[in-house]
Amino acid sequence: MKILIKNGRLVDPQNNLDAIMDILIAEGKIAQVARSIQADTQNIIDATDKIVMPGLVDMHVHLREPGREDKETVASATQAALKGGVTSVLAMPNTNPAIDGAGQVRLLREIIRKSSLANVFIAAAITKGRLGQELTDLAALKKEGIAAISDDGTSVDNQDLMLGALKNAKQQNLLVICHCEDKSLSANGVVNLGFTSTRLGLRGISKESEYTRVARDIQLAKNAQAPIHIAHVSCQESLDLIAQAKKQGLKVTAETAPHYFSLSEEAVLGYDTNMKVNPPLRSRQDMLSLKQALKDGVIDVIASDHAPHTENEKAIEFERAEFGAVGLETELAVAITELIDKGFLDWPGLVRKMCLNPARILGINKGALTVGADADLIVVSPDEEWTVKKEELWSKSKNSPFIGKKLRGVVEYTFLGGEAVYKR
Amino acid sequence: MVWNKKDLLGLEDLTKEEIGLILATAESFKEISTREIKKVPALRGKTVVNLFYEPSTRTRVSFEVAAKRLSADVINIATETSSVKKGETLIDTGMNIQALKADIIVVRHNASGAAAMLARQVDISVVNAGDGWHEHPTQALLDIFTLKEKLGKIEGLNVAIVGDIAHSRVARSNIWGLTKLGAKVTVCAPKMLIPTAIEEMGVSVTQDIDEALKNADAVNVLRMQFERDADAAFPEQLDYFKNFGITEERLKKAKKEIIVMHPGPINRGIEISSEVADGTNSVILEQVTNGIAVRMAVLFLVAQTQEKKDDPLDSA
Numbered sequence: 173m174k175i176l177i178k179n180g181r182l183v184d185p186q187n188n189l190d191a192i193m194d195i196l197i198a199e200g201k202i203a204q205v206a207r208s209i210q211a212d213t214q215n216i217i218d219a220t221d222k223i224v225m226p227g228l229v230d231m232h233v234h235l236r237e238p239g240r241e242d243k244e245t246v247a248s249a250t251q252a253a254l255k256g257g258v259t260s261v262l263a264m265p266n267t268n269p270a271i272d273g274a275g276q277v278r279l280l281r282e283i284i285r286k287s288s289l290a291n292v293f294i295a296a297a298i299t300k301g302r303l304g305q306e307l308t309d310l311a312a313l314k315k316e317g318i319a320a321i322s323d324d325g326t327s328v329d330n331q332d333l334m335l336g337a338l339k340n341a342k343q344q345n346l347l348v349i350c351h352c353e354d355k356s357l358s359a360n361g362v363v364n365l366g367f368t369s370t371r372l373g374l375r376g377i378s379k380e381s382e383y384t385r386v387a388r389d390i391q392l393a394k395n396a397q398a399p400i401h402i403a404h405v406s407c408q409e410s411l412d413l414i415a416q417a418k419k420q421g422l423k424v425t426a427e428t429a430p431h432y433f434s435l436s437e438e439a440v441l442g443y444d445t446n447m448k449v450n451p452p453l454r455s456r457q458d459m460l461s462l463k464q465a466l467k468d469g470v471i472d473v474i475a476s477d478h479a480p481h482t483e484n485e486k487a488i489e490f491e492r493a494e495f496g497a498v499g500l501e502t503e504l505a506v507a508i509t510e511l512i513d514k515g516f517l518d519w520p521g522l523v524r525k526m527c528l529n530p531a532r533i534l535g536i537n538k539g540a541l542t543v544g545a546d547a548d549l550i551v552v553s554p555d556e557e558w559t560v561k562k563e564e565l566w567s568k569s570k571n572s573p574f575i576g577k578k579l580r581g582v583v584e585y586t587f588l589g590g591e592a593v594y595k596r
Numbered sequence: 597m598v599w600n601k602k603d604l605l606g607l608e609d610l611t612k613e614e615i616g617l618i619l620a621t622a623e624s625f626k627e628i629s630t631r632e633i634k635k636v637p638a639l640r641g642k643t644v645v646n647l648f649y650e651p652s653t654r655t656r657v658s659f660e661v662a663a664k665r666l667s668a669d670v671i672n673i674a675t676e677t678s679s680v681k682k683g684e685t686l687i688d689t690g691m692n693i694q695a696l697k698a699d700i701i702v703v704r705h706n707a708s709g710a711a712a713m714l715a716r717q718v719d720i721s722v723v724n725a726g727d728g729w730h731e732h733p734t735q736a737l738l739d740i741f742t743l744k745e746k747l748g749k750i751e752g753l754n755v756a757i758v759g760d761i762a763h764s765r766v767a768r769s770n771i772w773g774l775t776k777l778g779a780k781v782t783v784c785a786p787k788m789l790i791p792t793a794i795e796e797m798g799v800s801v802t803q804d805i806d807e808a809l810k811n812a813d814a815v816n817v818l819r820m821q822f823e824r825d826a827d828a829a830f831p832e833q834l835d836y837f838k839n840f841g842i843t844e845e846r847l848k849k850a851k852k853e854i855i856v857m858h859p860g861p862i863n864r865g866i867e868i869s870s871e872v873a874d875g876t877n878s879v880i881l882e883q884v885t886n887g888i889a890v891r892m893a894v895l896f897l898v899a900q901t902q903e904k905k906d907d908p909l910d911s912a
Contacts, residue, residue, distance in 0.1 A: 365792055366792055366793050367792070367793040367796045369791070369792065370791040370792055370793055370794055370796075370797070371608070371768075371797070372708055372709065372730060373708035373709075373727070373728050373729030373730030373731070373765060373768060374708050374709075374728075374729070374730075376792060442712065443708075443709030443712050443713060487685075487687060488685060488686070488687075488713075489686065489705070489707035489709065489710050489713065490707065490708065490709045490713075491707050491708065491709075491728070492707065
């Protein structure tokens with residue numbers, strides 16, 4: 173099937189493109205990219221005034237299946253993803269059972285094969301059961317085709333073990349994604365330690381609990397000569413460490429989630445549990461620093477850390493509510509509203525953070541509109557304003573911190589493998 | 597000015613005028629407790645439910661007495677013997693109480709923000725009787741009422757608050773109330789019990805008890821809360837008494853007429869000596885008496901907003 177998308181502003185930093193171009197899709201691939209294409213097809217989409225860009229590659233998503241299908245399933249999450257312009261996701265392994273062995277990977281693959289609507293890449297756990305005690309068999313996992321490893325949700329506390337994991341990962345050419353948190357410092361905290369925690373009378377999570385672990389993991393990665401990717405960076409101090417590591421030529425990449433560069437701890441005043449995330453929303457200064465870090469390149473990736481939780485787990489006392497926010501459907505719009513509109517990123521920059529860089533870091537052939545590549549792309553109305561409504565969210569769980577917020581940027585079409593899988 | 601809030605959740609959200617209104621209303625109710633028949637029909641036919649998730653003598657009984665003096669019907673739910681034990685959520689409990697057509701829920705809970713959460717979900721009035729470490733508005737109001745009665749004003753007063761500030765809802769509510777009314781507040785505690793960035797609430801901070809008491813017109817002595825969730829770092833009882841305890845010796849270095857307050861219950865010999873607690877500077881029992889008037893005022897004011905809601909002429 174041929175589809176011709178005309179007159180859109182094509183943004184494809186991989187191929188140095190940011191211009192009004194036509195793009196032809198055929199047989200699931202990008203067939204042609206040119207100023208003016210004539211093609212023998214009735215499937216023509218007029219993308220005048222629209223942005224045409226690669227589909228988002230979200231490298232931090234919790235699909236919850238297997239085990240917590242009440243929160244989300246592979247089917248519901250990928251459906252929500254397509255609506256948000258996300259065509260590829262990296263599934264985090266903190267499911268039940270955890271993805272910590274070849275058998276579990278195959279189990280998840282089967283679920284994906286049967287029910288997924290988008291591309292799902294799999295991250296496996298660093299330690300068995302994510303318990304931080306025994307390393308998983310990376311050779312076996314690599315054979316199953318996993319894309320990265322992470323114990324996300326926790327950090328591996330034992331230094332020796334983490335060093336061992338990094339060395340193994342280096343040997344197997346696998347990326348280690350680090351959830352940096354020292355639980356002995358964050359113990360039982362529920363919001364950022366600071367004026368807000370004092371005002372609300374809630375236990376605070378210090379920034380130390382994050383950046384001391386960032387420092388440790390960078391050091392261990394240096395010892396092991398292994399590349400690492402720091403997940404969900406939330407504060408200035410972590411940024412400084414990452415910037416320093418990059419200056420030293422270490423292979424350290426980093427991501428942040430949309431809520432960290434668009435919301436600060438004040439959002440928690442009023443005890444809205446949709447604002448309860450780990451790491452917590454930090455100060456306004458940290459929020460600004462993250463925006464700046466995206467501009468400067470210290471942060472390479474924007475990933476949602478999509479973390480669905482049921483109503484029962486969120487509509488309770490703040491200190492007892494689960495940590496996490498959904499983000500697949502809002503991440504692009506938040507990035508447009510908070511970064512492009514506010515001058516921190518231009519369109520090629522945004523495409524780098526949300527499509528190209530994550531693909532490169534994971535070593536997958538996505539995130540670009542190269543001729544011959546899979547036709548995973550989206551058409552976006554960049555200026556259209558919309559308000560996030562709880563009842564309009566497609567994700568099974570509705571714990572979004574952006575409910576009621578006005579955002580700019582709407583996905584009109586999502587193409588996956590050359591097929592229009594989402595139309596607004 | 598007119599009171600228009602269905603709930604009383606804390607002093608942080610109140611204006612100076614709203615606090616003034618509660619105090620003035622309390623003033624007019626104080627006299628009722630001195631009559632032979634301690635009753636007015638202001639809340640006759642109304643139902644007040646005390647929903648207490650934490651143990652309490654003073655606050656719960658005080659609210660009950662206050663409600664009854666206004667002729668309201670009072671129901672006490674001690675969660676130990678309720679369906680909360682079966683896992684019923686706070687919101688469900690609140691909705692059920694509302695379904696029983698109660699008018700006001702007075703709630704005490706161990707989770708900060710619980711009162712606000714409940715107030716968002718129910719249409720009836722919610723009065724916060726203490727939520728976690730967050731606020732205990734009626735306690736601060738009665739503390740301020742007592743100070744005003746004794747010293748004639750709040751503006752310009754030097755008030756010291758001593759004790760476990762970090763975990764104290766009494767401290768937070770007092771800080772909001774006192775600073776809004778123009779008092780100068782100093783908090784004094786070992787470093788581990790001072791919460792982060794508390795200066796941003798407009799208070800001075802010191803670890804030196806003598807410095808805190810030196811120019812103080814009043815000192816509010818908080819209970820050392822050994823039963824509330826112990827964090828790893830917590831001072832030893834005897835150390836605390838030695839360095840921060842309010843004793844007659846300590847008071848010698850303060851103003852002679854310094855007012856000594858305590859929200860109760862007092863731990864004799866830990867944060868305050870018996871001599872001081874029972875001595876002439878202490879207004880601890882007067883605070884309790886004033887608590888009745890203040891709580892009558894609060895119940896009366898929030899009940900009024902319900903009335904306005906029910907008035908069919910209002911929506912015409």
